[in-house]
Amino acid sequence: MDSESLHYSLDLAAGNGLTLSSEQRAALQTSLVILKRNYKFSRVLFWGKILGIKCDYFIAQGVEDDEMKNKKSLYSLNCMDWHLLPPATESMIADVALAAQGRFTGDPSHEYEHTETRIKGEGDDATEEEVTVKVNEASRLATAVSNIDKDASVVPRGAFTKSPSGKVQTNRSFGGSWSLQLERGSTMCVLRSLLWLGLTFFHIPQTPQHGYIYMGDGLMNLDLPFML
Numbered sequence: 217m218d219s220e221s222l223h224y225s226l227d228l229a230a231g232n233g234l235t236l237s238s239e240q241r242a243a244l245q246t247s248l249v250i251l252k253r254n255y256k257f258s259r260v261l262f263w264g265k266i267l268g269i270k271c272d273y274f275i276a277q278g279v280e281d282d283e284m285k286n287k288k289s290l291y292s293l294n295c296m297d298w299h300l301l302p303p304a305t306e307s308m309i310a311d312v313a314l315a316a317q318g319r320f321t322g323d324p325s326h327e328y329e330h331t332e333t334r335i336k337g338e339g340d341d342a343t344e345e346e347v348t349v350k351v352n353e354a355s356r357l358a359t360a361v362s363n364i365d366k367d368a369s370v371v372p373r374g375a376f377t378k379s380p381s382g383k384v385q386t387n388r389s390f391g392g393s394w395s396l397q398l399e400r401g402s403t404m405c406v407l408r409s410l411l412w413l414g415l416t417f418f419h420i421p422q423t424p425q426h427g428y429i430y431m432g433d434g435l436m437n438l439d440l441p442f443m444l
Contacts, residue, residue, distance in 0.1 A: 218428025264430030268322025304362035
């Protein structure tokens with residue numbers, strides 16, 4: 217959701233029962249403006265919150281000239297101080313899938329470790345060797361944000377437009393049309409992800425007001441096939 221309409225957007229997405237305290241909202245309202253200026257972003261989005269055991273991670277994303285390229289993700293533990301997350305590479309995603317299990321701890325420096333025995337060589341030359349994969353929680357956080365974006369983030373058709381130079385930008389004349397789950401007296405459409413529980417998308421038809429927010433434990437719902 218766009219940081220410039222943070223309070224209004226949070227109220228629209230509050231139907232899932234998860235929201236932020238007034239202190240957190242006030243801190244975000246200030247810090248996201250500073251974040252936009254310091255990093256020279258054209259737009260800053262409040263992505264959501266991933267729940268941890270010790271602390272929760274608040275996630276923001278910065279957009280430059282192109283909405284689909286070079287989007288940067290940042291995290292904060294206090295809604296004020298922001299830190300860049302590394303890009304989620306294929307090797308990082310593979311290491312996280314192998315080593316990281318269970319809930320997020322809330323400590324970005326926490327290390328997950330996985331050791332397995334692999335066979336090297338063939339036949340009589342085959343030998344066993346132990347391979348240890350280590351990954352820190354900041355990398356796991358970057359992977360979770362990337363996976364949720366790929367699997368569950370949505371925008372209404374027509375919300376973005378491609379400029380003659382090839383850049384994907386916000387469509388200023390966007391009106392949109394959705395006919396999905398309705399709330400607030402049929403004035404708002406809401407989508408909720410079953411794959412990533414805690415992802416809520418909202419859109420007020422015939423207006424450019426839309427956004428999504430994630431508040432959950434950062435774990436994919438592996439029970440989904442049994443729920444359908």
